[in-house]
Amino acid sequence: MATNTENFPKIKVLIIDDDPKLCRLIKDYLESMGYDIDIANTGPVGLTKALGEEFQAILLDVMLPGMGGFEVLRQIRLSSNVPVLMLTALGDESYRVVGLESGADDYLPKTFSTRELLARLRAVTRRSQLSTTKADPENPSEITVKNLRIIPASRKAVLNDQALTLTPVEFDLLLCLARAADRVLTRDQLLDAISGRDYEVFDRSIDVHISSLRRKLGDDPKNPTYIKTIRSAGYMLMRSVED
Numbered sequence: 001m002a003t004n005t006e007n008f009p010k011i012k013v014l015i016i017d018d019d020p021k022l023c024r025l026i027k028d029y030l031e032s033m034g035y036d037i038d039i040a041n042t043g044p045v046g047l048t049k050a051l052g053e054e055f056q057a058i059l060l061d062v063m064l065p066g067m068g069g070f071e072v073l074r075q076i077r078l079s080s081n082v083p084v085l086m087l088t089a090l091g092d093e094s095y096r097v098v099g100l101e102s103g104a105d106d107y108l109p110k111t112f113s114t115r116e117l118l119a120r121l122r123a124v125t126r127r128s129q130l131s132t133t134k135a136d137p138e139n140p141s142e143i144t145v146k147n148l149r150i151i152p153a154s155r156k157a158v159l160n161d162q163a164l165t166l167t168p169v170e171f172d173l174l175l176c177l178a179r180a181a182d183r184v185l186t187r188d189q190l191l192d193a194i195s196g197r198d199y200e201v202f203d204r205s206i207d208v209h210i211s212s213l214r215r216k217l218g219d220d221p222k223n224p225t226y227i228k229t230i231r232s233a234g235y236m237l238m239r240s241v242e243d
Contacts, residue, residue, distance in 0.1 A: 012036040044067050173213060181238070210227060
């Protein structure tokens, strides 16, 4: 069957997984869709490639020889915001939470279909591409909330004059909350803002990313300065500290 690759960008993707058969299957499928695929079968080799070459996305297994996937991800996040899609054969939800907390953009169980893989990969790469090119002239060039400054055009967030290191998902969430400061946004609204509903998102992913944002903001969820949880409703970025 002929495959139409016209709508798929030429994107370079790194697969870090110790299963050669799975790597080959993914490689063959994605290359048929117009992607450029590189493979690493160990954690250290994958990390070297990820840091030494330019990729638009990384598919990263959790269980890897030499260095585990979570550590590879942490090392990548020290210097790069490249979209990372975690692959896991582990059914325990806690492993997925750890991946998201470590900076993964999404996760994919190894029972995935090729259609699901492609949908999620397209979503994370498109979001990353928009992150680097999109500037909205109808919104302010800078949003200030207390000691936090958010610059949409350059995709930067600065707290107390210190730049924050945020993943694309974290920045999108923070920007969405900032643009609606002092208004409650539901989880559905936040999911829609970061994914466009192109694929099913792990139900707790919003909560995990918010938790990560809070840590980077130095925010106490029990006595928040910035992000407040509204029980049974969602989240709100506060312009003023509540009594």
